[in-house]
Amino acid sequence: MKTPIYFDNHATTPMDPRVLEAMLPYFSEKFGNAASRNHAYGWESEQAVETARKQIAALIGANPKEIVFTSGATESNNLALKGVAEMYAERGNHIITVATEHKAVLDTCKKLEKHGCQVTYLPLQQDGLVDLDQLRESFTNRTILVSIMYANNEIGVIQPVAEIGKMCKERGVLFHTDGVQAVGKIPVDVQRDNIDLMSLTGHKIYGPKGVGALYVRRRNPRVQLTAQIDGGGHERGMRSGTLNTPGIVGFGKAAELCHQEMAEESVRLRELRDRLKVRLESELDEVFINGSMEHRLPHNLNMSFAYVEGESLLMGINDIAVSSGSACTSATLEPSYVLKALGVGDDLAHTSIRFGIGRFNTVEEVDYVANRVIETVRKLRDLSPLYEMAKEGIDISKIEWVAEAAH
Ligand SMILES: *Cc1c(COP(=O)(O)O)cnc(C)c1O
16 A cells, blocks of 8 residues: 555545546647647647537536636636626626635635625535525625535535526526536536536546636526636637647546546445544544535545644644645644634634545555544544543533643
C-alpha cells in the first residue's frame, strides 16, 4: 500500500490513466488550433473538442451547444454570476445564494455587492440543507438569479435542487448551480432539475486540472451572459481564448467514463464509505457526523472527534491525506465556515475530518485508515484529562477554569 493514502477526493482526483491516454496525442502530433478553419490540423482539433462537448453534455442531459469551455469551475462561477448580473441589470439586481457556497461563488457575490447588487446569503439548517420556505420568502421582484450548489464540497450534503429549480422557473428567475461535486458522482439532469446554468470542472471527475465548463441553457429560457473575457468570440462569444484542446479532450473522456461507470462506482464507494463509518462509530465514542447522511454524496464522510486536539489528530494520521475542518489562514486557525454554518461549535469543527473516497481507493485502504484513526484518537484521548472527566460524568461546560491564558 502506498502512503500517504489519498482520501481527499473532494479537493482533486487523480487522473484516470484512460484520460491521460486520450489526451496525449493532443500535446504532440494533433496540435492544431480548434479555431483554425483552413486546414486539417484545425479541423482535427475542432472535431476533438466537439466530441468532448458531446460527452460532457450527455453526462448532464444537455445539448452540446450549451457547453461553454472555461479554465475551471472558479471561472465558470464567475462567468455565471457576473455574466447574469451584467446582462440582466435592467431587470433587477438581487441574487440569492447560500452561506456555505464555495468561495468562488461567495467572493464573486462580494464583488458584485460592491457594484450595486444585493445578495441574500441563506443560512443552512442543522443537517446542511437549505430551508425551502426561507428560500421562497427571499424572492423579491428584483431577484434575477439564485445560485445554490448541488452538493457541498466539505460535508457532501446534496441540496433539493429539483425543488429549487422548479421554484425559480415558476418565478422566471435564473437558477445557477455549482455542480462540481455532484456531476459524475450522482445522476444530474439539467432538464429534470430545471437548471439554467451549471459550473463543472475536469479535475474533480478524474480529468485534468485547469479545464472546466459552464452549462448555459439555450431554450426555455435562452440564457444570455455578458462575457467576462473578450477577444475573438470563441464559445459563442461567451468566453474568448484559444481552446485548451488536450485539457478539453481529457475532460470529455473523464465525463464519458463517469457516464458509463457512475452507477456501479457510486455503489462501490458508498460501501467503502459506510464501512469506514461503521468502524469509526462502533469503535469510538463521542464522534459526530456533520451534515445529513440521507442527502449526501456516496463517497463523503465528515466526522468530528470530541476530546482530541485537531492539530494532534492530523499529525497522528499524517500517512493519510485528508482535509480537516480548520483552515490555516495566515496565523490563525479558523474553523471551517461550512461547519460553523451548521452550528458545529469551534471545538468540534477543529477536530473534524473530511474523508473523500475515490475511484482508486480500495477496501484495504479503508481498513488501514479506520485503524489509524481509531488508534490515534484513542491515544490522544488517553492523554486528555477532559475526556477522562467526561467519562466520569463531570459536565465540562460547568467547570470554572481558573488558569490565566498566557496570551
Ligand atoms: C473545486 C471546486 C471549485 C473550483 O473548481 P476549480 O476548477 O478548481 O476552479 C468550485 N466549486 C466547488 C464546489 C469545488 O469543489
